[in-house]
Amino acid sequence: MFENAVLFGINLVYFLAFASLYVQLPGLIGDEGVAPVRLLDLSVPKTLEDFLMGIPSIIRFHNSFYLSEYHAAELSVLAGLTLSFLSMAIPQLLGTLSLLFQWLSFFSIVKVCPGVADWKWTSLLIEAGFLCFLLSIKLRKYSRSASMIVAWLIKWLLFREAVSTGFARLANDNYFWWDLSAMEHYFSTQISPTPAAYYLSLAPSLVLRIISLFFIVMEIFIPFLFLIPVRELQIFSFFAKVMFHADLIVIGNHGIYNLLSIVLSFALLPEPKRYKGSSVSHRFVSVATTVAVLTVLFYGVWVFFGFQEGIEAMRITILRKEFIDQAKTVNYYTILIVSSFFVLNLLAAMFRSLSTRGCMNRMLDFTGVALVGLMGGGLFAASLAPFSSLVDSSSVVPLPSFAYELTAALKPFHLANDYRFFHQKEKDVLLKVDRQRTVLVLEGAMNENGPWKELSFHHVPSTPEKMPSVIPGHLPVVDFEAALSGERTFENSPIVATLVYRILTKEKEVLALLEPSGFPIGPKFVQIRKYTYEISRSINGPQWWKRKLQNIYLPPTQASTPRLTRLMTKIGIVGKRRGRPLDANLASSVLDKLRAMVGQPANLNGFYVVLVVAFLVNKIF
Known part of the structure; x- marks a missing residue:
């Protein structure tokens, strides 16, 4: 099942994210760091409103543990690091409470650590982590009804992230993407490219132009396959997405972004049992639909890039203004269609829960669907406002007022995100391709x-x-x-x-x-x-x-x-x-001794070794 792969993978991503923060924490938010956490208003909240309207971080309760703000932050990171390790090493610990605490710990440290919250992959991990928490909620051990809702929401998240990035690339006034010469300069503009990126940048111009085309296809065309419930298309989408982000890992250092995208891609895979029980005619229709959709997709790519004029002349053939106008239309119908898909998916999950054998099992399944559906519905509604203004600052779809209210309420918690830009303050970074x-x-x-x-x-x-x-x-x-x-x-x-x-x-x-x-x-x-x-x-x-x-x-x-x-x-x-x-106490003394042992390494090599240990222990258990 995709659930096990996604839940194991999200713990792996959390582990690396916490490890990356831990090795930098003293220099970042320590008392003598570049952004001391002690300078923030982290007083104990008097009311829930005070907590939510201020800095919503569990570090504000540091006095309850007789710890300084910094030691509380360090304890939060170490707790998340330990839980993610144990959840990978011992699958029985891969539970709802573990994922909830990891989410709280990561969110809390992000809110007090400047220079982290503005990156796309931070928001992506927070939103994906919350979805994985919903995925882990099971009132009955073998229940799969509520998982349908979360799987669809993960696909919707992957779709929004990819399409938002692709549209932002082409809506930018930088025309290197339009003539497909972007990759000739792309690697020079990356903050931290890898050695492989250096050698790839020396490839012939035609190869680099094909790579530019591949980027656009993966971010503009392929994501529309994510939401189509056809087995062969789901498998194709999965391998295309994984291959794309595996390539990005080789050529760039983008934190946990690419690994997280690969982990979430497992939600694209179909359920094995459905295929085993399907008839020959159903399989034929599925294959025929796949061939038809991929043919239309191939033709769209052929026309969009002007292949009829020859491979040497390939480029984006429509004008930028025309692209933006068409993108608004696509955006409008996409929101209407996915809203219908979500409602149908929710109804299907309810029907499946009510079809469960046994009165108690049926009641537990339906309760789980209602609980996850309510929270998932709120997340879906909150995601519509940022996506509806993808191409234009004003919404292209008249959304109900509660959708905007939900967006405003969840945005501070990174649960209603705009994924157009890799960095929310420096919006052109990693998107605008220049020669240097x-x-x-x-x-x-x-x-x-x-x-x-x-x-x-x-x-x-x-x-x-x-x-x-x-x-x-x-x-x-x-x-x-x-x-x-x-x-x-x-x-x-x-x-x-x-x-x-x-x-x-x-x-x-x-x-x-x-x-x-x-x-x-x-x-x-x-x-x-x-x-x-x-x-x-x-x-x-x-x-x-x-x-x-x-x-x-x-x-x-x-x-x-x-x-x-x-x-x-x-x-x-x-x-x-x-x-x-x-005054020093047992907790602060242990934290200081552990820091003295680990130090502040420049990389995560030691933590990679710990990961190997986690994998070995996992095989034993």
Whole structure:
């Protein structure tokens, strides 16, 4: 059953997400980190409204455990990490409460960890994690009725994410996608490409144009197959989706995004029992429908990309304005059709529950369907408003007022998401393809006039000789922030500004987020240069990158420079009175000793070993 694969996979994704946060936590939100959690208003909520309207995080109850805000955050991450490991290692623990607590832990840490919540894959994991929690709800051991509803909602989530990304690519005013030359520049603009991406970027132009076409087909055409209940189409959709995201894992470091998409893709698979019990005529109709749909799909791709003029001339043949107009029409009918599909799916689940043998079994199944259907219906209604404004800021479908109210209520909890952009603040990142990318490079020196040494990040390429990293499942927050902050001013980049201050004040938790600098006692001055990067086209030399200096983003600065101290005062890093530290207790002492053992590794290699142990234990049990 797809349920076991999805539930096991979501625990795997949670494990990597928690591991990625844990290794960075001291430098991110520690007391001397780049965004100390102690600066947030995390007072114990007096009412439910106070909890929901403030920061809805279980870390606000830290005083109940006699822990500081940071220790409570660390405990939350470790609890989620432990539960995800145990759920993978011992399948009997793969339960509803485990998934609910992992969801709460991840959501809570995201709300207090800046630089994490804005990424698409964070919202995707929170929404998918909640759906998996619904999937695990079973009032009767072998009940499958409610699973039908959740399986459909997962397909709808995959559809929204893929189509939103595809439409956003083509609605963007960047025309590299329209002439299919995007892949000739795509790899240079990625924040953290892999070595495979470097070599693929050297492929012939025709190959790269075919890859561009493949991206658009997978994000615009194939997703419409996800919701068609035909066995052969479901299998085709599954393998196409898995192959696409497996390829993306090879060429890019996108955190848990691609792995999570592969895990959710198991919901696309049909139920095996239905096929075994079907007649020959039913199978014939299913195969004939598949052939007909794929023929129409192939013809649509053929016309859309102008293959009738030859493969060398392939491009998107319609105008951008015409595409947007047609997308509005498609969006309108899609919402009407999927709303009907959801209602039919809900009715089918109810009918199946009422067809169960035994009065008690029937009652339990129907109660489960009603419970999951009510929550799932709310999630579905809340998802319509963001999707209806996919192409236009105004809704193309007149939705009932309660749909907008649900969207507004669930959006702070990342349960009603807009998946058009990879980053909600920097909306063009990873979508807008340019010939190069902008990166901030930090340099340190003992004197204002130099000599300057680069303070390199672990995973974002900086020096031309630095080989791209391979970090599946890992999201290095500060690395990515430096790559995104080039288009913002220093004053509008609080994480980068605090990073500079922490380097100058020699905070070891923050210095661990960077590669060793070669300064025994740390630099006294830091400056930031703004470079544009593109992949080197030569495979003979030692350089992976070519870069060009744009300007001095931050002139030589020391810890006492007025510009920096004013900004740190405004943020609250300096000048703000600290509360009285809590006395050490057993929990905080254990957390500190565990941190001393694990440290702050630059990657997740040790956690990959733990994953292997989990898989081995799983086989034993």
